[in-house]
Amino acid sequence: MAELAPHTVAPGTLAGMPQPTLSLRHDTVLRPWTDGDAQALRAAYADPDIQRWHVRELDSLDEAREMIADWRAAWAQERRLEWAVADADGTLLGRLGLKSLALFDGIATIAYWTVPAARGRGLAPQAVDAATRWAFDVGFRRLELEHSTQNAASCRVAEKAGFAAEGTRLGAARHADGHHDMHTHARLVGADR
Secondary structure, eight states: OOOSSOOSSOTTTTTTSOOOOEEOSTTEEEEOOOGGGHHHHHHHTTSHHHHHHHOOOOOSHHHHHHHHHHHHHHHHHTSOEEEEEEETTOOEEEEEEEEEEETTTTEEEEEEEEOGGGTTSSHHHHHHHHHHHHHHHHTOOEEEEEEETTOHHHHHHHHHTTOEEEEEEEEEEEETTEEEEEEEEEEETTOOO
């Protein structure tokens, strides 16, 4: 069956480009994940807050390496886009991902976390904003962000990054302690911050 409109982001656009490094403030960047990040990634997923909101842990360095390898492969396959948030010396400070890519519609969902030592510095909103601007530059038109209604810190990140609140999806996500209602936010290309 033929589509009657072109893809908003043409298939092959992302796979055909190298993953960029995006500069943030204070000598921090969004950069591609490396094999050298495995230990820090495993340590990040040992943090109780990351476990609570992302519902996973990494039991071994091999699992961390596999996750990094999958994230790199996902870029080439245009399934998801994952960056490490790092400081100038390469220390891992967080993660920023675009998942649930819908190239036809030009929509993706933002996901992120920061390690405990990086929290409270405004790093997550900076990372979300930088990835959003990049995504709009390559053709996406709408980015969505969703978080548990119990996660007030994530709500603040969304607001600071210019994501307008759109509503609440009841019982929409499974966490270790049960299903949570989820706040939804979105930012559209061309919308003023």
